[in-house]
Amino acid sequence: ETGVTQSPTHLIKTRGQQVTLRCSSQSGHNTVSWYQQALGQGPQFIFQYYREEENGRGNFPPRFSGLQFPNYSSELNVNALELDDSALYLCASSKGQGNEQFFGPGTRLTVL
Amino acid sequence: KNEVEQSPQNLTAQEGEFITINCSYSVGISALHWLQQHPGGGIVSLFMLSSGKKKHGRLIATINIQEKHSSLHITASHPRDSAVYICAVRPLNTPNRDDKIIFGKGTRLHILP
Numbered sequence: 001e002t003g004v005t006q007s008p009t010h011l012i013k014t015r016g017q018q019v020t021l022r023c024s025s026q027s028g029h030n031t032v033s034w035y036q037q038a039l040g041q042g043p044q045f046i047f048q049y050y051r052e053e054e055n056g057r058g059n060f061p062p063r064f065s066g067l068q069f070p071n072y073s074s075e076l077n078v079n080a081l082e083l084d085d086s087a088l089y090l091c092a093s094s095k096g097q098g099n100e101q102f103f104g105p106g107t108r109l110t111v112l
Numbered sequence: 113k114n115e116v117e118q119s120p121q122n123l124t125a126q127e128g129e130f131i132t133i134n135c136s137y138s139v140g141i142s143a144l145h146w147l148q149q150h151p152g153g154g155i156v157s158l159f160m161l162s163s164g165k166k167k168h169g170r171l172i173a174t175i176n177i178q179e180k181h182s183s184l185h186i187t188a189s190h191p192r193d194s195a196v197y198i199c200a201v202r203p204l205n206t207p208n209r210d211d212k213i214i215f216g217k218g219t220r221l222h223i224l225p
Contacts, residue, residue, distance in 0.1 A: 033213070035213075035215075037153075040217070041217055042116070042198055042200070042215030042216050042217045042218055043155075043198075043200075043213075043215045044215070045212045045213060045214070048212070056212055058212065088153045090153070090155060092155075098142065098143075098202070100145075100157060100160045101145075101157065101213065102157060103147070103154070103155035103156070103157065104154075105152075105153060105154040106153035106154060106155075108153065
């Protein structure tokens with residue numbers, strides 16, 4: 001059974017650029033949640049995708065958007081990057097809602 | 113005030129000591145998670161519980177739903193236990209009926225050899 005994987009592991013961008021982060025869910029999981037973790041803070045919920053539909057969103061602006069594909073992998077897109085977007089971005093997958101979430105290793109994004 | 117509060121924020125102990133990390137929350141929940149995060153960022157789920165007590169190896173997690181409090185205990189601590197331990201809750205009745213999890217800020221544990 002393959003665990004949750006994320007790519008890339010590290011990324012450096014400049015203000016105003018756009019970025020796409022990718023997450024492959026664990027085999028058999030149809031739900032993917034994305035979180036942003038700023039340095040020294042706990043993760044913050046960005047949004048969740050369930051069977052290719054957005055299923056809830058945290059307090060993040062519309063320039064944070066996502067997709068889930070038929071194989072349940074997911075992308076997080078961030079437009080017009082700001083310095084405060086520098087963080088560790090975590091995705092977690094689960095077998096349906098309300099079940100234990102399994103986390104990927106994260107993508108560390110630095111915005112200069 | 114954060115909905116999930118952990119204490120202590122930082123903890124340094126000697127190898128072999130019994131460790132307790134506390135978590136208090138202010139919302140009704142359907143489940144509480146204890147997670148471990150090592151330097152570099154990867155998060156591992158240790159426990160998901162909604163009542164009582166769970167044990168896995170040297171780790172024990174307890175929850176008191178009435179008091180909105182949970183504890184994570186580590187027996188016979190070892191330097192490899194050094195990590196950030198995060199408490200997270202799944203609230204009841206989220207507006208979008210989503211699977212949102214609210215995280216605490218974590219407790220940084222350092223076990224000295």
